[in-house]
Amino acid sequence: MDADAIAEGRRRWQARFDAARKREADFTTLSGDPVEPVYGPRPGDRYDGFERIGWPGEYPYTRGLHATGYRGRTWTIRQFAGFGNAEQTNERYKKILANGGGGLSVAFDMPTLMGRDSDDPRSLGEVGHCGVAIDSAADMEVLFKDIPLGDVTTSMTISGPAVPVFCMYLVAAERQGIDPAVLNGTLQTDIFKEYIAQKEWLFQPEPHLRLIGDLMEYCATGIPAYKPLSVSGYHIREAGSTAAQELAYTLADGFGYVELGLSRGLDVDVFAPGLSFFFDAHVDFFEEIAKFRAARRIWARWMRDVYCAKSEKAQWLRFHTQTAGVSLTAQQPYNNVVRTAVEALAAVLGGTNSLHTNALDETLALPSEQAAEIALRTQQVLMEETGVANVADPLGGSWYVEQLTDRIEADAEKIFEQIRERGLRAHPDGQHPIGPITSGILRGIEDGWFTGEIAEAAFQYQRSVEKGDKRVVGVNVHHGSVTGDLEILRVSHEVEREQVRELGARKGARDEAAVAAALDAMLAAARDGSNMIGPMLDAARAEATLGEICGVLREEWGVYTEPAGF
Numbered sequence: 001m002d003a004d005a006i007a008e009g010r011r012r013w014q015a016r017f018d019a020a021r022k023r024e025a026d027f028t029t030l031s032g033d034p035v036e037p038v039y040g041p042r043p044g045d046r047y048d049g050f051e052r053i054g055w056p057g058e059y060p061y062t063r064g065l066h067a068t069g070y071r072g073r074t075w076t077i078r079q080f081a082g083f084g085n086a087e088q089t090n091e092r093y094k095k096i097l098a099n100g101g102g103g104l105s106v107a108f109d110m111p112t113l114m115g116r117d118s119d120d121p122r123s124l125g126e127v128g129h130c131g132v133a134i135d136s137a138a139d140m141e142v143l144f145k146d147i148p149l150g151d152v153t154t155s156m157t158i159s160g161p162a163v164p165v166f167c168m169y170l171v172a173a174e175r176q177g178i179d180p181a182v183l184n185g186t187l188q189t190d191i192f193k194e195y196i197a198q199k200e201w202l203f204q205p206e207p208h209l210r211l212i213g214d215l216m217e218y219c220a221t222g223i224p225a226y227k228p229l230s231v232s233g234y235h236i237r238e239a240g241s242t243a244a245q246e247l248a249y250t251l252a253d254g255f256g257y258v259e260l261g262l263s264r265g266l267d268v269d270v271f272a273p274g275l276s277f278f279f280d281a282h283v284d285f286f287e288e289i290a291k292f293r294a295a296r297r298i299w300a301r302w303m304r305d306v307y308c309a310k311s312e313k314a315q316w317l318r319f320h321t322q323t324a325g326v327s328l329t330a331q332q333p334y335n336n337v338v339r340t341a342v343e344a345l346a347a348v349l350g351g352t353n354s355l356h357t358n359a360l361d362e363t364l365a366l367p368s369e370q371a372a373e374i375a376l377r378t379q380q381v382l383m384e385e386t387g388v389a390n391v392a393d394p395l396g397g398s399w400y401v402e403q404l405t406d407r408i409e410a411d412a413e414k415i416f417e418q419i420r421e422r423g424l425r426a427h428p429d430g431q432h433p434i435g436p437i438t439s440g441i442l443r444g445i446e447d448g449w450f451t452g453e454i455a456e457a458a459f460q461y462q463r464s465v466e467k468g469d470k471r472v473v474g475v476n477v478h479h480g481s482v483t484g485d486l487e488i489l490r491v492s493h494e495v496e497r498e499q500v501r502e503l504g505a506r507k508g509a510r511d512e513a514a515v516a517a518a519l520d521a522m523l524a525a526a527r528d529g530s531n532m533i534g535p536m537l538d539a540a541r542a543e544a545t546l547g548e549i550c551g552v553l554r555e556e557w558g559v560y561t562e563p564a565g566f
């Protein structure tokens with residue numbers, strides 16, 4: 001790009017920056033020297049390929065979505081939390097908010113994630129263990145007691161039974177006297193990554209996609225600020241993928257949901273802002289930063305050029321980041337604080353919109369209160385002390401980072417092509433029911449391609465650790481005397497007994513005829529193809545349980561068993 005075009009871009013950026021709101025803060029170095037909000041080529045310099053880098057706040061958004069970067073608003077500190085029953089978790093949430101957490105993020109227990117009630121025989125021993133137990137809207141009400149849902153953005157990490165859990169959340173908001181239309185938050189919902197990596201599905205992909213389509217339609221028309229999908233690479237990476245696979249599979253999944261929305265006749269500029277993303281921040285500092293920058297650029301280009309999105313928000317890739325659970329070690333666990341800080345820094349330099357930092361003991365158990373606080377403080381040290389929020393995309397223009405960004409983008413494009421080809425092979429006539437990328441994803445799930453590719457990458461990495469090529473402190477190098485004398489959070493089995501007692505009492509007190517009628521109406525909608533959110537909401541209002549709602553649908557749609565593959 002020639003110097004005049006670069007200067008013209010800088011003028012556009014300056015106009016946007018001047019017009020935007022900025023935080024009241026000291027934007028100088030520790031020594032008191034002023035720093036600019038963004039840096040670019042020196043006036044008069046040309047820069048080949050600068051159109052791929054550009055300025056923060058404009059297409060292709062490599063350098064961030066906002067002209068002000070974090071000077072406008074810092075990232076959201078959003079610590080993922082949940083354990084025991086709704087009351088215990090509610091206490092933890094209030095502490096997070098009191099300590100400066102910017103939003104909430106709900107972790108559910110395994111029965112809830114699988115759409116089972118706490119009194120289901122399969123739930124035995126799992127209730128409240130890896131997250132909070134939620135059986136009905138009454139639990140959701142307790143979960144957010146004294147937390148005004150209209151004021152706090154809340155993320156809920158659940159995908160198989162995402163839609164009924166969302167309905168319970170709406171009912172909790174109604175019971176707080178809040179109009180659901182004003183809610184802002186995120187529901188994970190992303191079912192593709194369940195088949196690809198995490199393995200928490202309820203049905204075959206098709207009925208899940210139908211429910212997700214209903215949800216997208218409902219939110220696009222009724223709850224405009226809500227993000228009904230958080231398309232996740234985190235679980236793909238944690239399963240052992242490479243950075244490029246994480247990026248490509250996740251963005252391809254995102255394209256799949258765009259195709260789903262389009263196939264339902266929705267306007268891309270209306271529903272696409274409801275798609276958000278979720279990535280892993282692993283320990284290779286520069287590769288991760290490049291991955292985040294490439295993610296924004298690829299998404300903007302595909303949304304504009306392939307799916308014809310015109311509005312900025314429909315081209316924006318907004319993402320949450322979690323530091324890498326798999327990088328934590330049980331050996332010398334205090335070192336995990338350092339790993340997490342480095343990973344969090346990569347996320348911030350990559351322009352994350354929201355961030356969770358893992359606690360040092362998470363490789364052993366759910367975080368203790370003290371470990372959770374250190375994790376939160378890690379973000380606050382980065383945000384308040386280090387100066388990283390002063391300048392947008394401070395690594396933009398680094399030869400290394402720019403080349404890594406280009407390389408990871410090119411790797412991702414090759415993977416998209418492989419996925420598209422699988423879709424075309426599945427439908428040589430070009431008649432994909434939803435779209436070519438979606439068909440490729442479904443084919444890749446069916447024939448175990450994704451899981452095979454991830455398993456191969458995980459195997460290669462593990463082999464290199466065992467050979468000592470890749471070094472992990474405390475594991476294959478620098479064994480030392482730091483011991484794990486950690487206090488571990490243990491969830492009492494009394495939680496399960498109490499939750500089951502409470503559920504029984506609630507079932508005894510509700511209007512059974514109203515529950516039965518609501519479940520029948522929901523089943524009728526499942527059969528006639530109409531949007532299922534309304535009747536599911538009625539079932540949640542009547543205190544139908546999660547297990548009952550999912551049970552009716554399992555009966556109707558059947559369950560999914562993964563094809564065996566070697």
Ligand SMILES: C[C@H](C(=O)O)C(=O)SCCNC(=O)CCNC(=O)[C@H](O)C(C)(C)COP(=O)(O)OP(=O)(O)OC[C@H]1O[C@@H](n2cnc3c(N)ncnc32)[C@H](O)[C@@H]1OP(=O)(O)O
Nearest residue numbers: 066068069072073076105155157186276318319320353354
């Ligand atoms: C591993 C584990 C498991 O499975 O067990 C998990 O999955 S845990 C998974 C946990 N998942 C999560 O916690 C997902 C979290 N995701 C989210 O919170 C969202 O989807 C998100 C990534 C879009 C972040 O949303 P957010 O509200 O925190 O942040 P946003 O970036 O949207 O910012 C909030 C508002 O401020 C505006 N804003 C932000 N920065 C600026 C700026 N510099 N200038 C002007 N405006 C700005 C945004 O446009 C937006 O307004 P406007 O809205 O008007 O544009």
